[in-house]
Amino acid sequence: MRTPIVETKNKVGESVELFGWVQTIRNQGAIKFIIIRDVSGVIQAVVVKNPRVAKIADSLTLESVVKVVGLVKEEKQAPGGLEVTVNEIEILSLAAPELPIPVIEKTGETELPKRLDWRWLDLRKPENLLIFQVWTIMERAFVDYCTDNGYIEIHSPKLMSAPSESGAELFEVKYFERKAYLAQSPQFYKQMGMASGFERVFEIGPVFRANPSFTSRHDTEFTGYDIEISFVESHYDVMAEEERFIAAMLQAAKDQYGEKIKKTLGAEVNVPRIPFPKVTMAEAKTILKKLGVPSESDGDLNPEEERKLSEYIKEKEDHQFVFVTDYPKEVRPFYHMRHTDNPELTKSFDLLFNGLEITTGAQREHRYDVLVKQAKEKGLKLEPIQFYLNFFKYGCPPHGGLGFGPTRFLMQMLGLNNVREVTYLYRGVKRLEP
Helix, strand or coil, rough: CCCCHHHHHHCCEEEEEEEEEEEEEEEECCCEEEEEECCCCCEEEEEEECHHHHHCCCCCCCCCCEEEEEEEEEEECCCHEEEEEEEEEEEEEEECCCCCCCCCCCCCCHHHHHHHCCHHHHCCCCCHHHHHHHHHHHHHHHHHHHHHHCCCCCCCCCEEEECCCCCCCCEEEEEEEEEEEEEEEEEHHHHHHHHCCCCEEEEEEECCCCCCCCCCCCCEEEEEEEEEEECCCCCCHHHHHHHHHHHHHHHHHHHHHHHHHHHCCCCCCCCCCCCCCEHHHHHHHHHHHHHHCCCCCCCCCCHHHHHHHHHHHHHHHHHCCCECCCHHHHHHCCCCCCCCCCCCCCCCCEEEECEEEEEEEEEEEECCHHHHHHHHHCCCCHHHHHHHHHHCCCCCCCCCEEEEEEHHHHHHHCCCCCCHHHCCCEEEEEEEEC
């Protein structure tokens, strides 16, 4: 029966069967040391005074998959303070002798594009394994929060007859005898859930953006976390909900992997206090002007402004998050609700995490006549979106929601520099493989 490497600490003095990858091979005369790695950890295996096993060990290559049977004993100089004296080795899969990229290397030794070419080898690195272990616990915390708080999970279609956002950044595909589009978000169908009386919905699914950017924060396909809730009084209700689920996600990551993240990646996982700081777009621009940060638009923030505003909030309020609220209607979709006392502004927000936008949200417009009017103001043709407008014809509660970018969130949480590092298989303008 297989023993995971992490459990060998409980098997000292016993014979175990280990399965894993050959991480390193070291010969010292008649003694061979082999570091074996599985998903739970690494252990040193030693071959001594066993010619039959030594002959098999001589044929091993790095990253070959093996079965090792041997006796566990304490050895202070070995990794983890344990080693296995090998009685049997079986080669389950012999790796080609020349690896295209090293699996164990110093950070930055191999350029990221080449690592992405050989992503399945790159993912064998313990630090990359940790990233996806953290993602798993983070996502479970998000799902647990939603299910514990009355949300219903939905899975919306990713082929659409009309754009779910603006007409830009849109992938068009041939759909039998007509055109279809890859969904830029589940926005329309989250709102349909509100019109259906579900009251609270969430979705985890792929999002497609035909964005020609090559930055460290952009991709053409990514996973999105989305929520939508009914009977909100304003966009502040939606922000309060996000504060709670983010705190839950960070708490779960800290509890399970906080020490390992600090040791492996050098990042401290901090659970934020609630509520998060909030500034309106107008207030943000005033702050940035005083800081001497150049602005490209009165109604939006460029990356430099996001970083400087976050630095300001960190210094003034010792907080890594800040909501920027009340964006002008010109930079927001037609379905964002506008302020009654100032219809030039929307009841919307973005959330910045350590200088990077990770969320866009808003209270939505739920009144059919107002939606039609705002769509026309944006220059939209009503016919392609009539199916969406119909959601609001027969009674729909006031509601709001958000789209959350887990890759950006994880990148910031772990102190990494690129969403490619936290994406299982990255898709960008020039990358469709592997």
